[in-house]
Amino acid sequence: MNEIINLKDLERKAFRSVFQDGLWDIFIGFLFTQFAIAPFLSERGLGDFWSSAVLFPIYMIVLAGVILVKKYVVAPRLGMVQFSKKRKSKFKKLILMTNIILVIGIIAGVFFVDLSNLNIKWLFPATFSLILLIGFSVAAYLLDLARFYVYGAMNSLAVVVGELLYRFVGASHHGFPVAFGVTSSIMIIVGIILLVNFIRKYPKPTEDLNLEGVGNGNR
Amino acid sequence: MATDRKESDELKQMVDIDRVIHEPARFLIMAYLYVVESADFLFLMNQTGLTRGNLSSHLSKLETAGYVDIQKEFVKKMPRTILSLTEAGRTAFNDYRQQMKQVLDDLPE
Numbered sequence: 001m002n003e004i005i006n007l008k009d010l011e012r013k014a015f016r017s018v019f020q021d022g023l024w025d026i027f028i029g030f031l032f033t034q035f036a037i038a039p040f041l042s043e044r045g046l047g048d049f050w051s052s053a054v055l056f057p058i059y060m061i062v063l064a065g066v067i068l069v070k071k072y073v074v075a076p077r078l079g080m081v082q083f084s085k086k087r088k089s090k091f092k093k094l095i096l097m098t099n100i101i102l103v104i105g106i107i108a109g110v111f112f113v114d115l116s117n118l119n120i121k122w123l124f125p126a127t128f129s130l131i132l133l134i135g136f137s138v139a140a141y142l143l144d145l146a147r148f149y150v151y152g153a154m155n156s157l158a159v160v161v162g163e164l165l166y167r168f169v170g171a172s173h174h175g176f177p178v179a180f181g182v183t184s185s186i187m188i189i190v191g192i193i194l195l196v197n198f199i200r201k202y203p204k205p206t207e208d209l210n211l212e213g214v215g216n217g218n219r
Numbered sequence: 220m221a222t223d224r225k226e227s228d229e230l231k232q233m234v235d236i237d238r239v240i241h242e243p244a245r246f247l248i249m250a251y252l253y254v255v256e257s258a259d260f261l262f263l264m265n266q267t268g269l270t271r272g273n274l275s276s277h278l279s280k281l282e283t284a285g286y287v288d289i290q291k292e293f294v295k296k297m298p299r300t301i302l303s304l305t306e307a308g309r310t311a312f313n314d315y316r317q318q319m320k321q322v323l324d325d326l327p328e
Contacts, residue, residue, distance in 0.1 A: 011254035014266055079262025080299070081255055205261060 022194025029187030035180035039173035077202035094142040129159040239284045240315045257303035
């Protein structure tokens with residue numbers, strides 16, 4: 001037993017266990033529904049900004065739900081853990097990288113708005129697709145979550161497929177409602193399946209886990 | 220003569236192995252606590268797959284050896300047992316790894 005234990009794998013397993021509840025999949029999935037819903041709202045006169053902004057309170061409610069489920073459903077089943085400084089620094093890097101990608105995305109968005117009169121058909125979809133792929137891949141690498149690579153590839157491909165549907169089949173709004181409707185639904189469904197499996201795998205402990213006779217100097 | 224001394228040193232190394240850590244369940248507990256800063260009893264129980272009684276008994280031995288620090292606290296009136304390796308525990312685990320590596324490396328093919 002001693003010989004086959006790899007400490008890096010052990011740490012990775014412990015870290016991954018925190019993300020096996022699927023709650024982040026559900027939340028990210030909901031965030032991506034924005035690309036499917038916002039175009040319709042924009043069409044009804046809300047404009048590009050307000051069509052996204054109006055969905056913000058809904059995402060805040062979903063986020064609040066995720067936090068509550070994490071606190072009252074996941075934590076009492078999984079227990080609490082504080083990871084090493086190295087892991088915490090990796091997490092900080094993820095937040096930094098996410099912000100950098102977000103800023104690049106905003107700059108690219110503004111830049112492409114200015115270029116909208118030019119006939120550069122594939123520049124926006126290609127850039128957006130790349131940003132999604134890089135963003136999810138960075139998260140997958142720093143969080144050691146292989147399924148995020150799949151999400152990255154899937155959403156990146158969704159932009160291209162959407163554009164193809166728009167150009168060749170006449171799908172509305174650059175095919176975003178269809179393409180992102182599918183990818184966001186997949187992420188939400190995967191999240192729900194993971195959550196159900198998590199609840200099944202880790203039933204809420206019925207016994208008191210306070211140790212008698214050990215701890216706080218009782219030696 | 221030199222060969223005899225080498226063999227004797229190797230045997231001594233095996234005898235000197237830390238038996239508190241050498242027990243598989245305790246080794247697993249130490250390994251988990253080595254790779255994280257701290258964890259509560261429930262998390263460790265889930266990760267190691269040990270039963271409450273088993274884990275409790277091994278933790279008690281590790282605490283007696285001075286390898287594990289066990290802190291009890293109350294969060295919203297609920298008791299929580301926080302576990303972490305002491306400096307002595309971290310050093311002992313590192314020493315154990317080195318010793319085992321040495322012993323296993325020195326074994327003849």
